[in-house]
Every structure is written in C-alpha cells, then in structure tokens.
Amino acid sequence: MDDRAFIALYLSMRFLMPVLLFKFKPLTRHFTRTMENKNIKDTTVQKEKLEDSTPKQLSQSEDARTGLSVEALKKAIFNNLFYVQGKYPEIATRNDYYMSLAYAVRDRLLQRWVASVKQYLDGRHRIVSYLSAEYLLGPHLANNLINLGIYKEVEQATQELGINLQWLLDKEVEPGLGNGGLGRLAACYMDSLATLEVPAIGYGIRYQFGIFEQEIRNGWQVEDTDNWLRRGNPWEIARRELNYEVKLGGYVQHYIDRDGKFRSNWIPELTVKGVAYDTPILGYKVNTTNTLRLWKSEAPKSFDFQSFNSGNYNNAVNQKIVCENISKVLYPNDETVSGKILRLQQQYFFVSCSLQDMIGIHLRQGDKIEDFNVNFAIQLNDTHPAIAIAEMMRLLVDEYDLEWVDAWRVTTRTFAYTNHTLLPEALETWDLELFGSVLPRHLELIYEINRRFLDEVTIKVFGNNNKINSLSIIGEGPRKFIKMANLACAGSFAINGVAALHTDLLKSTVLKDWYALCPEKFSNKTNGVTPRRWLVLSNPKLTSLISSKIGESWIKHLEELKQLEAFADDPEFQLAWMGVKYEMKKILCNRILNKTGIKINPDSLFDVHVKRIHEYKRQHLNILHVIALYNRIKKNPDIEIVPRTFIYAGKAAPGYKMAKLIIKLINSVGEIVNNDPDVRDRLKVVFYPNYNVSNAQVIYPAADLSIQISTAGKEASGTGNMKLSMNGALTIGTLDGANVEIREVVGEENFFLFGLTAEEVAKKKKEGYNPYGYYLENEELKMAIDQIASGYFSHLDDTIFKDLVDNLLYHDPFMVLADFTSYVTCQEKAALAFQDKKSWAKMSILNTARMGKFSSDRSIREYCDDIWKVKSVSVHLDVKD
Template identity: 55%
Template structure:
C-alpha cells in the first residue's frame, strides 16, 4: 500500500479550484479576460502542482534510502508536448477533462496551445524521452541530463518545394513545466594549457592552467510515472558566463566588448546541433558535449557525497549510461576529477570509472561514429587530451598482451586514429571506458560484434549485449490514439498501459466481426483527422478511404525515401500508360527534416514535393494517387500521423538501421509494415508473424555479397525498363519545368553512378511487395485481422521491457515504489 498521501484535492471541484487559483495568483489573470493560452498555462500549473508534490516525495525516498540511481546522459531528449502525457501519468485525466468542461473549456483545444520542446532531432532523442517515462513508471531511481537549448534543430518550411530552415524558438514564450535551480549552478573550465609541476607533497603532477570559466544553470523538468507515485526528473543545463558583464569596458564606451564573453558563453546552449562543417562549428559541438557532461558529473558527485564518504561505493550508488558517443568525454572528465580534484591514483580511479559507465551504440554508419581532431582537443580540453593519451597507452599494453607484436590490431583498436590529422575516436573511448556496450536490436548487436567492433568483442568477451529498443505505450497509444485505447480497454480492461504484453488478449477478437469493424472505424476516424491536417498544411484534399502509406523519420539516404519515390513514379507511369489499370487508391504521406548541410537529402525533399505537385494536379489519374510532404516534422505531428497510418514504410538498406522506433509506434497503432530485414524489423516479424508483415529486399548477407562482387548500379538500370524510365524521369526537368534545368539531376546521378544504399537492386522486390500490399488492402476483412494482430503482438516493444533489461543486467538497479 502506498505511504504517500497527497495534500491536494484532485477531484473535479478540487481541480477546478486549483486551475482558478493558478490563473489568479500565478498568472495574475481574471477569468473574464483570460485567453485560451492563459487557461492552458493555468491548467499546466495545476497538473504540475500534483506532479511536483510527488517529485518532492520521490526524491526524499531516494535520498533517505541512499538508493542507487541511474544517470542517463544524452545530447537529445525529444520530449514533444507534455500536457496530455503529464495529466495521464498523474492519473487525473478524466477529472481534468470534466473540470475543464465545467469551466467552459475544451481539453483538445487547450492542448494545441503547447509548443513542442526543441530538445532533440530524431529517434535518439525520442528514445531517451521514452526511457525517462519508463524509468519513472517502473519506480526506478533515475535522472536524465541534457542541454537546455534555447533553439531546437530548426523549424522547417517548404518554399517552392525546397526545405527552408527557420529558428525553432521553442522557449520564446517560456514553458510551464520547468523549474530553475540556481542554487545548483556549476562552474566548469575550458581552454588553457597544462603544466607539469611538483605538488605540495613532492609529486610530479599535471596542472591545468589558463582556463576560462563557464557557468551551468540547471532547469528541472518533472517526469511522472504512470500508475505510480514516482516522479523523476530531467535536468537540463543552460550555459552562462561566469562573469556576465565587464563593467570597466562598458564605462569606457566598449559596449560590445562588455558583453562579448557573456555572448560567447551563452552560445554553447543556444542551438541543438550547430553545423559542424566549419572548424568553429566543430569547436562549438565539442564545447557543448563537454559542458553538459562536466556539469552533470559535478552534480552526480555532489549528490553522492551528501550521503557517502567511501569512493569505492561510487559504482554501488551510481550508474551512468552514455546515450551514443555524444557524452563520451564524460569518461575522461570523470578520470580528471578523480585524479586532479580528489587526488586518487590512476588504478583505483580507472577501475571506478569502468565500473560506473555503460555505453549504448546507436549506429553502424562510419560517418556517424564521432571523431575529434587531436588539435581541437588540445585547444579546448588540453588536460583531457593528456588523459586520453594515457588511457590509450595503457589500453594498447592490453592489446599487446592479447596479440603480441600485432601492429595491425593496435592500429584498428587504438583510441587515436593516425593519418594526415590525428583523430580521437569517441566510440573506441566509449567501449574501453565502459563495463557494458549494448546495441539496440538483435541484428544490430550481432553486426556490432561481427563487423564494427570484432576485435573489441574478442578482447572483451561478454561486454557486448543487446537491449532491443522500445517505446512508451502511454505516449504512443494511450495519449496519441484515445479512440483505439478506449476500444482496447473495452475488450480487455486496463492494465495494458503498464504491461503491454496484455495486448495479446486482443488476438481472441481478431476474427470477431464486430471488433474488426470497430477497429477499422477507429482507423478511419483517425484518417479523417489526418486528412484535415493535410488540407490545412499542404492544401491537398485526400480521401480517408484510400490506403494511407506513411514514411515518417529523419531524411537520410539509408532510410531510402528515394526508393519510395521511385515506386510512386512507377505507379504514376503505369496509370498514365493504362488509365484502366485497377489499383488501390493511395495517399503517400512523408514527414522528415534533412540536416541543413545534407545536399542530397534536401534534393530528395525537393523531388518528392515536385513529383507530388504534378501527381496531385493530374486529372488523368482520377485522384488514385496523392503525395503529401507534411512540413516541420515533430513529435506532436507524429502523434497525429501514427494513428492514421495503414502502411508503415521501414525500407532502410539491410544492415544500416540500428533499430528504429517508428516501426514500433506504427505497428502498435495497427499499421502493417513493409520493410527490409533490418534493425528491429527482424524482431517485429518474429512477433507478428510472416503473414502480417510485408518483407522484401536483400538481407545483410546478400548486401555484403553484392559489394564483395563489385556493385554497378547501371547493371540494374539497364536490365529493368521501368526502373530505367523512372530514374531518368525524376532527373529530367519534367517535374520542375519552371526552374533551371537539372535541379533534380543530383538525385538521378546518385542513383545512376553510385547508389550507395542499393535502391536499384531492391526496387523490383519492393515493387512486388507493394503489389501484395495492394491485394491485401482490397480484402477489408483480411486487412482488419492483420492490423489487429499487429497491435496485439508488439507488446515486446514497450520501453518498459527494455528498461527492466537495462536495470537488471547493466545497472543492477532496484525499484523503489512508495
């Protein structure tokens, strides 16, 4: 039984009073003049009151029991909107909706007032947000650490089909969810130089001098668990100058000089992922990464030393998870702190570090494995570079002991990559400095061990393990698809929200005509909603009874949005050549952002928009095809697209997608997957069954064999008349008649000359799989059953399951319910 007793009245009258109190005393507004945003803010503050009360109680339980905590370090937390999620998790949704109704307010209208938090980009950040939700729901003591970005990645608009990047000023109007903690401000050091000197005990030591100070100000966002009292939090660091203002310079008229240091310091937390094509951009990225991990480690140590004196207990009370390589410099910073500030000797310090840190790898792509030049490290973090060289020296002694005289092994494994420019390999540092390295899908982990890090796997047997990703069902079913949630609960009751395996009970209704009809009615209603959004955003009218074919994710060649486009062009061409061709009407829905400096990805966006404009206005095809690219993809938009999807496009080149989580969200909401045997698609197929998924394309082994033989895209181009026609068509000026010739030729040339992600070899298999989709969708009864079985069988992909595996197998973390 819970020991926690709330002092707040969360009945309908109680919530009404709480909202009205915050409107008056927190916002200084009168009910008669309050705007919709005022009411939204007052409602947020009312919900936040409920959550903060539990957060204070949670932290007291963790402190008093001296609980071990996990600290999740991530450069991204793609939180989206918190309004619905907070109210659901606080267990006050029903009463809150009624309280708002009695105040003359509509819950759905209010939640549209919220701006998505711009703290992440794609799957990495959304996974981190799901993990925070699951950690709290499972009563696991945890704190997330990241950066309090003033601007998110960017706000995306399309102008004449081209992506245009605008500032994502998500903080412009503030947010009701965060709590500033100036009392925990943290100073860190950057730049300077290292001197070797004698200390006061006659020891020859390294001393970091000439540094500049930065100040980190923490902002806390409470993270409530669902169906429990536990509320953890996410701590985000904002950078400020240690001294805001040069008063002397100001007095002598040097106004710009007076604030120069302040402006430079605050740039560090200004924007998510500054363009790192320039040296100054690279320097800012490294500063960002060091800034947040240095602040976080000081905070972690402060918390540890409040109740513990013996450093040997540190790994017993602290687990630190590195979400990809962005926080990898934390390993070196922890060594620096132990050596320089706590006077620990090297051996015990390194043992403590390696017992504390664990590393999650999220990519097999070589270009995504971070490396920093030795020169940049020397400039920004000179003491850390010295420590990295020492770690590497001792590590290479291990390699020598394992493979005596094998210079090649040393070159492969070294933390320093030799070449024209020496580079620090952050992934190697993460592996060497952690006691656990995990992949995020079964296939991905095997490829990590066999292809990316086989020597490390041989050197450290047992260090590599798999933790297949998951998603939180609270956000990705309960909150985003209330119609389906209510239908599920009407058949199997509550409980699935915290135990997604309970959805298996829906299998009993897969042949029930009434349930199939209700299930597809929900899908249609969600498609009607999305059709309205498409009309508002793209000015394109679509038929909700058509097949909604959805590809929503980051725009990257390996995710192969351009393979999807080739198939769309093939369908369009078939219809033009045979107007009587009987095909299922389709609405192709895209949403994605391309990195500002990624020219080919931006060309693919332009191509999709240009092709879509022509297709959508071609009366010859009778509206049987529509192509829409929804702008400014974000969590709140995904929450509207996912419930409406019929078909989920998961078509990455086999061996390139680490896991994927969009595939899980779409399947959970009753979309059927068309995909390659890549990432978590492999495990989704195992769960839903071969008959309820559309698999196509080469396997990892076949991909490797093709490259080994020598891949020439022109062999496939010349052998397939339809493929040749659509490749040439997209590169012509047909879809861009009013623009300079060849604006889309980059895409055609990429496919014809290099095709690095093998669209051409997989095109025919993909096209054939789409024919199977067409046939299945015509059989409404069969499709309904397949959709129901997808929802029923993907319980494995709950982030609750993932987090319990981390807690038991990596962090050794106990649950602390109260």
C-alpha cells in the first residue's frame, strides 16, 4: 500500500469509525471533550456519564423528520449533525449543534408550511399581503419551540444528549432585518396572523447586513457591520426558481400600437433580478404556517466573460456589485444623493418583486387580472412601500393592458395604508428630478394619477386652492417633490392610525384635509404585541406563575389575564409575583456586569428607558433628572433617597448627530455618578449596548418603572410601553401615543402621569415658547444644564455638549425644559410608591392583568374584520406522533 492510499484509508476510518461506534459511545463524552479541547468556557454541558444518550428505535408510526417525541427529536439532531452539517461529535462545534437542532425544528415546520400553502390555494381564500421595509423578528429557535409546543421535549432531548439548550439558544444570531418599532410590529403581526390562522404573506428585503452593531467607545456610539448571515441561516429556503426582473433608470418610449392605442415602453438603464428567500412563520399551537418572503437583489448576468478575457477584471463583476448593493444594507445613510437613490431603489425593488409575485399566484389560479383584489388585500406598513400604488398601475396598464379606469379600480380596492408618524419630516417625500432618474415611468404615472385625482378634488373643494395644494401628490416649491403619504392615501381604500390619540391627531393635523375629503377611509387600529415572545418566551417564570392561577388559555386570549385581578390583594401571590421580578432583575444584573462592567443592586428601583434614541423620545429629559438627583446627594451626602438604577438602551441613526450626542451625555453622566463615593451606590447609570430583540427579552421582565416620556403629540403609538407593562412594570409617561389607552385600562392610580398635553404643546408653540425662561426659573434645572455646559461631565471639555445645550436653551423643539419640573415631581411620587412593597406589587399585578387589549391578536382581528375582510382558515394535518 502506497503512502497516498494509506492516508486516504486513515482519514476515511478516522471519520467513519466514530459514526459506526456512535451508539456505543455516549455523545456526552465526545461533546464534553470537544468543548474542553476548544477551551470554550461558557458551556454548561453535563459532565456525568449518561448510560445511553443515543436515540432508541422509533416506532413505525413516528417519523424522525416530523415526530415530536423526545426520541424523535434526538434522532433528528443526530441525523442533521451527520447528513446536513457533515460532522461527527469529536469535531462538531457549538454552531454545528445549533444548526442541527434548528434544522430538526424546521423540518417540523415544513410539513405544516406545505399543508398551509396547499389549503390556501386549493380553497381560493383571500390572502393578506403585508408590505414592510422591516421585520425585526428576533431569534427563531426558541419562538418556534414555544409555538410548536415542544420546548420541554427539546429541553429534555438536548439534556439527554449532554447539551444545555440555553447554550444553543444563545448561539443563534439575530436576523438583521429591522431597526425599531416598525419592524417589531411587523414581526408581531406575522405571529398573530399565523396564530389566528389567517392566510398571509409578509414581503420585504433580505438585507445582507443589518442596520449596524452598536458599540460604546469612550461613551460614543460606534457602528460596526451587522453580518448576521455569516454562519448561515437555517430558517430560510432559497427559491431561486422564483425570481423577477426589476427595471431601474433609463427612459420611456411612447408609441401608437396597431390598434391605435397609446402605449409606453420603459427602456431601463439597469435591470436587477429579485430572488425569493422564504421563512416559515408558525402560529402558536396551530398548524397554520405562513410565509415571510424576502427578496435578494442579484444581477441577471453576474459575470461578464468578455470583459474578463480582455483584462478588464473589475468591469467583469461590476454589474453584480451594483445590483447586489440594493439588498446589501438595511437603511443606508441617505444624507448623500447616492444614499437617497439607493434608498428609493430598495423600496421599489421589493415592492415590484412582491407585486409581480402576487399577480403570478393570482393568474396561476386561473383567475382574471381584473379580479386581483378578490384574492389579495395588501397592507402598506407606513410610507416606505407606497410606491406600490404606482407600480400596480404600471403592471396593470403597461404589462396587462388594462384600461386606466379598470386598473385604478383594482388598485384602490386592493391597498390599505397604515400611517405610523405625526412628524411632518417623517412623511416621506422624493425630489422630483431624483425620482424621475430612478423611476421615469412611475413619474409619468404619478402625474396622471394626480391629474385625475385633482380633477375630482377641485369639484369637491371648489375654490379652495390651499386644500388642493395640500392634497396634491406633487408638492410645489423651489424644487418639486412627490408626497408619498398622499400617494398612499389616494390609492388606498382604508387609512388607519396606530393609537386612538394618533388617529385623532392624524385627522386634525397632518392628514386633516384627507379626513375632510374621505372620512369613510379612516379608522384606528391600536398597535399590539405578541404575548408569545414578550411574556411566554422572555419571562417563563412569570408565565408559569400566571398559568398556575388561571390556566394557559390566556396565551391565545390575552384578555383572560383579567382573572389575575382576583389575586392582586393576595399577600402570598404578591410575594411570589415580586419574587419572580427579583429573579429577573438578578439575571439582568449579571448581563449588565458582563456587558459593561457595572455592578448594580437588584434591590434598587430599575428605571428603564429603552427605545430608539431620538429627541422627541426625550432621553435627555431623563438624564437631566438623573443629574438633579445626583446634585441632591452632593449637596447632602446623607440624604435619604430610594436607590435607583437608570437603564438606557437604543441606537441612534448614524447620521443623527443630536441623538448620538445624547448617548454620549448618558455615558458621561454615568461615568461620574457610578464612581462618586458620595453616591454610595444609591444611583447607577447604565447604557446597555446594541439594543435588539434578544437584549429586550432580558430587560423588559426586570423593569420596575417604564419610561415613556415622549413629547405629547409626537409618538404614534409605541409598543415598548405595552411590553413593559405586560411584564408588570409601572409606567411614568405623558399622554402620548398608546400611553393614553394604557392609562385608561390599567387605571389612573396605577400610572404615573406628568407633562403637557398635546393641546398644551400646540398652544405653547403657537404663543411662542421660550425655553430659556424655564431654565432661569428652576434652580435644579439651571444647575444641571450649567454642569453639562461647563464640562463637569466631560473632563472639563466645555465644547462637547455645546450643540445640545444651545438646542435646549434656545430652541427646545420637544419641550424638554417645559416638562422638567413636572417630570421630577412625578418621579418623586414613583419613588415613594416603590417603598410600599405591597402596594407596588398590587399595582404591578394589575398592570399585567389589564393588558389584554394590547395583544397583537386583538389588532389583527380588527384589521381582518374592518379592513381586509378575511376569515380564519384552519389547516388540517395528519401528524404522526
């Protein structure tokens, strides 16, 4: 035998023998030795020898790919490790085991997924299509275990294999497909649509990189690449055969066809291919599994062989680079013209692919294009996908040869529009010239839509030019622009806000002329969150305590939490309730220590302010309160004060200078407060980095006080307020967004209210708001701002926070100084209440008990009944188990 043959034989035996002998050698020894050799310190693999960790022979009625028993799950993990990962235990990594388990779970979803799709299409059911630029899903594995109802079985299976389940769950990389509340709402709605057994498809973009990973260096936010796909994504299936061409740029040719009809032919500068990637979205303990279909941009021809052969290597792959950039990054910085163009390309790209896909599904059913709206209801999640109105018209008129009137009838019976903002600057607009350079045909279509629409409006508002200008889709000015919200309003049959106050303000402010024109379109659909992730998964101990008293039915019918009111005065239940809170606080303490090096006291009041960093959300109002408390201690070191831990988390947009300055201020104040011996741990300030779904799941259950202090009239709804209250935190907040409704249901006595109302804010601005006067009138406020300005919190550098201080003193667009005194007074009330442990426990219980309204299941039911007109469809499945 020569050397090469010997080496080949040795390698084959080295690989195969452990597999052949596997049933005689428990996985525990292999796995433990592998981990020890790799010096991985965070494993909690069981060290004891198991008599037999291999799966036993399965019964004939059970399939390793679909069975839900412990043995079937163990068998599936073994099989996937070998057949999918191509590994054996001695060389398998932690990621290999995570992937093996993830594929085992996905296999159990596939059977339900295929059955769902088949039943929807065979039964000709109307399908809800949710168009969203973001889906902040969070990790899939644990959520799917909850929804499949096999969390305990998988926990036992992995335990018998010598693996700690949590150790694998922590390995999952969070999908970088969203940023804030908009994306998280979309994820909650997808969960509820499946749980309520509603046929639905979510459409979006498969971003290669998320918005960014946030690091804190020297107190500043630093953005790093969120390469969430670096280890692969076991939850998605690439549908490469499912792809559509998307045109960009170029020009439009006009001609008269042989039938004498005026036609348009768009000659693009660039053609991009959109490839579908599907992820199953399973409902809670139902068979219904809906589809999240995300589009990846590719070049139709990824490699130019002629250019390469001629030596022009860069040009050979240039088209590939240009096309792939479109789905490269979530929310590229649009401060530059090129960034704006890329953002518009992204929006149009996923909308065009999605509409082409829906039309394809519709036509494959043998239905006429004129009846498209019978089979599909499309929801626009804010203005990002509003270009879908014009794209639908292009497809119907140019590609399917419908007359304009017929195409507009189909379009306006298909789309519904959700508005998520009251900030005028957030109502998306596009410069006309830039828009035309990217979408020349759509510019023509929008002009025609606007012409016909204004002809109707002119008759209805005869002589009122201001109202005509307000309703026009084309905005006039030094440079003309397209108002995407107006396009969405004109082309949709329904318009909704996302909280009662928000909807009322839409009707009276930013969309008041639309409401006057077509009040029948408007309704309110208050946002909600899924209790499966935000209570069952993130707070399992509280879930067990609740279920021990009222059963488990509340998980799908959150209004049943109201039964907890009967236990609100029960001392034993109060003790158990606060015991769970204390355990969750200890877990967060350990996380904070590991992440930031800051040691905090779990007995302190956890004051939690976690959300996107923005001036209107007023993180700087909260830090001014921290400084005021710190100064009280400095003036009187022996003062009695309720120990507090102020926990902040959130990301600032990379180009948002003021928001990044607020992050720096929080960290700078924390550096002083946390290290001052006079404070003696009575105050701690923590900025928890890289806020995302995974981190939120640890923070929400530990919160005592939920900080919801946006300027009244600026927050559309908020969903963090719902998640925190659902986990037993008490809210301190303004009458803004969904705070209004939360206060109504939990009771005024269980909510700490402060600040100006939306009407008072508007009145002060109209009369002429002078923030400097508030600065002069309040000694604590003046001292805090003077300290910031002097460099007290920035190593005597008085330049760092100059822009922030000047903005507060001379502009203060979100009335931070006007609300300071009211906020500090209200915080004193909250601190006093926290000292009465029994009373606080009762208020905490009642907050959770009365949160039934804020389930996303309730929101989706209202959308189904009032807007989409769709019904539930039960998916039947013969599961062998």
